[in-house]
Amino acid sequence: MKGHPERAAEFAKDATRVETTDRNMWTARSSRDRARAAVPDWEELRTAASTIKAHTMSRLDHYLTQFADSATANGIHVHWAKDAEEHNQIVLKLLREAEVTEVVKSKSMLTEECELNPFLERNGIPVIDTDLGERVVQLREEAPSHIVTPAIHLNRGQIAQTLAEHLRSDPDNDDPHYLTSVVSKDLRGRIHRSKVALTGVNYAVAELGGIVICTNEGNVDLAVATSDIHIASMGIEKIIPRLADLPVFLRLLARSATGMPSTIYTSHFTGPRQDSTMHVIIVDNGRSQLLADEDHREALHCIRCGACANTCHVTRRGGGHAYDFSTSGPIGSIVAPARDHDRYGSLPFACTLCGSCSDVCPVRIPLHRLHLSWRRRLLSQGHVSADKRRLLAQMNMVLRTPQRYRLAGKALRTALRIAPGLLARLSPWGKQRDLPPAPPESFRDWYRKHRK
Amino acid sequence: MSRDAVLNAVRAGKPPKLPLPPPYSAPERADDPVAEFARILTIVGGHWHVATDLATTLAEITGPLAEHGPVLDCTSAETSEVAKSATPRSAVIVDGRVGVAEMGAVWVGPTLLARSYLPVVCHALVVVITREAIVHSLHEGYARAAQYLEDEPYGMWIAGPSKTADIEKTLVIGAQGTAAHHIVLKTC
Amino acid sequence: MNIGLFVPCFIDQLHPPAAIATLRLLEHYGHSVAYPESQVCCGQPVINAGQSDIAEYAARFETSFEQYDAIVCPSASCVATIRHLYPQLTSRCAAVVEKTYELCEFLVDKLAVASVPGRCGDRIAVHQSCHGLRELRLGPASELLGEHLPQPTDRLKQLLGMIPDVQLVTPARPDECCGFGGMFSVVEETVSCLSGNARLKACLDVKADIVTATDWSCLMHLQGLAQRQKLPLRFQHAAEILAGDLP
Numbered sequence: 001m002k003g004h005p006e007r008a009a010e011f012a013k014d015a016t017r018v019e020t021t022d023r024n025m026w027t028a029r030s031s032r033d034r035a036r037a038a039v040p041d042w043e044e045l046r047t048a049a050s051t052i053k054a055h056t057m058s059r060l061d062h063y064l065t066q067f068a069d070s071a072t073a074n075g076i077h078v079h080w081a082k083d084a085e086e087h088n089q090i091v092l093k094l095l096r097e098a099e100v101t102e103v104v105k106s107k108s109m110l111t112e113e114c115e116l117n118p119f120l121e122r123n124g125i126p127v128i129d130t131d132l133g134e135r136v137v138q139l140r141e142e143a144p145s146h147i148v149t150p151a152i153h154l155n156r157g158q159i160a161q162t163l164a165e166h167l168r169s170d171p172d173n174d175d176p177h178y179l180t181s182v183v184s185k186d187l188r189g190r191i192h193r194s195k196v197a198l199t200g201v202n203y204a205v206a207e208l209g210g211i212v213i214c215t216n217e218g219n220v221d222l223a224v225a226t227s228d229i230h231i232a233s234m235g236i237e238k239i240i241p242r243l244a245d246l247p248v249f250l251r252l253l254a255r256s257a258t259g260m261p262s263t264i265y266t267s268h269f270t271g272p273r274q275d276s277t278m279h280v281i282i283v284d285n286g287r288s289q290l291l292a293d294e295d296h297r298e299a300l301h302c303i304r305c306g307a308c309a310n311t312c313h314v315t316r317r318g319g320g321h322a323y324d325f326s327t328s329g330p331i332g333s334i335v336a337p338a339r340d341h342d343r344y345g346s347l348p349f350a351c352t353l354c355g356s357c358s359d360v361c362p363v364r365i366p367l368h369r370l371h372l373s374w375r376r377r378l379l380s381q382g383h384v385s386a387d388k389r390r391l392l393a394q395m396n397m398v399l400r401t402p403q404r405y406r407l408a409g410k411a412l413r414t415a416l417r418i419a420p421g422l423l424a425r426l427s428p429w430g431k432q433r434d435l436p437p438a439p440p441e442s443f444r445d446w447y448r449k450h451r452k
Numbered sequence: 453m454s455r456d457a458v459l460n461a462v463r464a465g466k467p468p469k470l471p472l473p474p475p476y477s478a479p480e481r482a483d484d485p486v487a488e489f490a491r492i493l494t495i496v497g498g499h500w501h502v503a504t505d506l507a508t509t510l511a512e513i514t515g516p517l518a519e520h521g522p523v524l525d526c527t528s529a530e531t532s533e534v535a536k537s538a539t540p541r542s543a544v545i546v547d548g549r550v551g552v553a554e555m556g557a558v559w560v561g562p563t564l565l566a567r568s569y570l571p572v573v574c575h576a577l578v579v580v581i582t583r584e585a586i587v588h589s590l591h592e593g594y595a596r597a598a599q600y601l602e603d604e605p606y607g608m609w610i611a612g613p614s615k616t617a618d619i620e621k622t623l624v625i626g627a628q629g630t631a632a633h634h635i636v637l638k639t640c
Numbered sequence: 641m642n643i644g645l646f647v648p649c650f651i652d653q654l655h656p657p658a659a660i661a662t663l664r665l666l667e668h669y670g671h672s673v674a675y676p677e678s679q680v681c682c683g684q685p686v687i688n689a690g691q692s693d694i695a696e697y698a699a700r701f702e703t704s705f706e707q708y709d710a711i712v713c714p715s716a717s718c719v720a721t722i723r724h725l726y727p728q729l730t731s732r733c734a735a736v737v738e739k740t741y742e743l744c745e746f747l748v749d750k751l752a753v754a755s756v757p758g759r760c761g762d763r764i765a766v767h768q769s770c771h772g773l774r775e776l777r778l779g780p781a782s783e784l785l786g787e788h789l790p791q792p793t794d795r796l797k798q799l800l801g802m803i804p805d806v807q808l809v810t811p812a813r814p815d816e817c818c819g820f821g822g823m824f825s826v827v828e829e830t831v832s833c834l835s836g837n838a839r840l841k842a843c844l845d846v847k848a849d850i851v852t853a854t855d856w857s858c859l860m861h862l863q864g865l866a867q868r869q870k871l872p873l874r875f876q877h878a879a880e881i882l883a884g885d886l887p
Contacts, residue, residue, distance in 0.1 A: 349824070
């Protein structure tokens with residue numbers, strides 16, 4: 001089964017692509033650093049965010065109920081979906097009732113996870129993604145590679161080509177300003193025409209019975225305002241208790257994601273506008289299972305800023321698509337294995353445990369520690385490859401017994417001395433690296449000779 | 453029923469109860485929030501104006517934009533009917549009820565806007581605000597905006613002209629929404 | 641002080657100079673240092689592969705080292721394993737864990753040394769070991785820079801700063817991971833080498849002659865890449881530079 005190593009290697013075949021992705025994502029990381037420096041209570045905010053989330057999860061049923069009841073009292077239709085299939089069916093039913101032939105959708109990783117677009121398309125309703133980056137990858141028939149900047153792996157030349165192919169723009173003009181105007185002109189007409197606006201949710205405020213959506217482009221507001229029906233999909237973990245908790249997260253979100261003090265538009269929807277209807281679909285799809293997992297439940301605290309992906313050298317150089325999951329980067333590596341141990345078993349190992357992700361996470365999820373925890377879980381449940389298990393057995397054999405250890409060490413040093421080339425060819429280590437030079441003796445040998 | 457299924461699954465798996473922290477209080481700041489607001493606004497791409505005579509300042513801003521269409525002044529009640537049309541506007545003028553200095557953001561509500569997309573789709577957004585309405589932190593901002601959220605189904609913080617950096621992290625202004633963002637401090 | 645020298649398994653077998661230099665340094669500062677021969681390995685390779693049962697490793701570590709006042713090790717990643725992972729996986733070793741130190745943190749925090757015997761006229765780039773930086777907090781992490789929290793001083797740079805006329809150069813992205821990561825270096829060979837090469841380029845761009853670190857594992861990986869490409873860089877463990885020509 002193809003896992004992260006194979007996909008990353010595939011991605012890396014194009015050196016320009018690696019350079020582009022790494023450069024773009026590091027730019028976001030640097031911007032985040034600068035933004036953080038300007039917030040004197042940054043570390044207190046992180047602690048508050050973490051504590052609010054931990055509390056919320058411990059009373060999640062209460063807050064979900066409070067949200068649903070308040071939202072309903074505000075005139076919002078609240079739906080519940082156990083899984084992706086049920087979510088998609090609810091959306092389809094609402095669209096059929098509204099007799100729509102095409103819908104626009106703003107960025108929602110939940111709808112990516114539920115594979116809503118292909119589902120609606122199979123049922124005769126095309127979906128147009130209105131987030132600029134998402135629209136570009138949609139035209140290319142690719143998945144987004146990053147939850148905040150979906151086209152971060154593409155350079156302007158590639159985007160110019162894509163737009164020329166699908167939107168009849170000038171293939172030789174790769175100015176980002178021109179390219180942006182091409183896409184937004186195309187989208188504006190579609191947005192105005194669409195009767196229904198599909199959106200995600202950044203925060204659902206329980207005491208308010210309302211939702212908050214953050215964008216930079218304004219595509220959510222445009223779509224919702226020019227439509228008669230707003231359908232917002234949210235995961236159960238998006239709940240926060242009070243309005244007063246909202247600024248804690250908002251002060252962290254955009255700074256962590258892009259380095260700006262806030263997103264341009266922070267839109268609050270607490271009920272349908274006049275002459276329109278609003279729906280919120282509350283989705284589980286495996287989240288309650290993750291909640292029950294003592295070791296990994298903190299992953300539900302994630303606010304989708306993408307900072308962990310931006311700082312992760314593995315994501316930057318192996319690419320977001322190597323995760324083969326709706327969410328890339330370190331948080332993806334923790335959430336995905338919960339869904340499919342075998343398909344995503346390589347993700348927790350796609351990590352050097354460097355800890356950078358944990359240091360940038362605005363809600364203090366100990367991301368790198370959760371990678372190690374997943375390794376333990378996968379090993380103990382037998383979801384690790386035969387090769388890995390063999391290697392582990394060999395390591396234990398050698399490292400637990402001094403005599404075997406010294407013998408193995410001596411053998412290794414001898415082999416390094418007499419046949420380094422052969423050794424290099426036998427191991428993936430040797431593909432791009434020389435093996436270390438063979439020391440004449442071990443430290444223990446030296447110590448016995450010189451110090452005892 | 454799926455509502456019960458989801459809630460039961462959550463009840464079964466949720467962690468042991470942890471306390472709700474008190475509402476967060478941001479550190480106090482002694483400096484002038486209006487000066488900070490102006491500084492951040494400029495960084496995020498907005499234009500700052502201090503108006504001794506509001507009408508003159510507004511004319512100075514909107515005059516050069518005439519080619520983009522008529523101006524829509526939503527600060528006066530009579531315009532609520534006009535606001536329903538989707539005609540491209542050169543500028544829309546709205547009242548900013550709260551300003552948050554740390555983000556250069558203003559709260560705009562739907563009161564005079566039948567269709568809430570107007571702050572997004574006009575060429576230039578002009579927000580008129582008073583000194584007293586500007587606070588330092590988003591925490592204070594929400595304390596003030598709470599009342600609007602009680603009464604109205606829609607409200608937003610706007611913190612600059614529409615932006616995207618989806619292409620090679622290059623900043624492009626005026627992506628799908630307004631290309632120009634003006635905040636006018638009304639001093640009388 | 642009676643110091644027990646904890647020598648990482650790969651240094652014992654593949655790079656004794658780092659351990660020899662550590663021994664000489666500690667003796668230079670007037671302490672008696674012993675190398676308990678019963679030690680083998682802290683178990684980091686198997687722990688990072690997901691093994692939870694470390695009973696034998698912990699027992700061996702405890703018996704080897706419990707008698708010493710302090711246990712000093714020229715490897716931040718091994719010390720991070722003892723300090724952070726042992727308490728999660730075993731109830732043994734609590735007392736020993738408390739007195740186990742990485743070399744640079746020991747020299748600065750415990751011995752408060754004011755000078756080092758090493759001499760070096762070459763341009764030195766410090767490669768930040770991730771375990772050292774973000775597990776042991778041996779220095780300030782770039783993710784956390786600012787006036788929010790008091791940041792720890794960079795112990796290794798402080799010690800290198802005691803070398804007269806030392807030339808320290810700082811590569812761009814000063815604490816990006818080298819890509820070694822233990823098994824990662826073979827399981828994810830592509831990304832491992834991409835990240836390693838990025839560090840090498842950063843060091844070359846600031847015209848470093850020598851790359852040093854608290855961890856030989858990082859340096860072994862970087863050296864492997866550099867030697868294959870015949871890059872003009874030398875690699876020395878921090879202990880070797882600090883100890884200089886001590887007999």
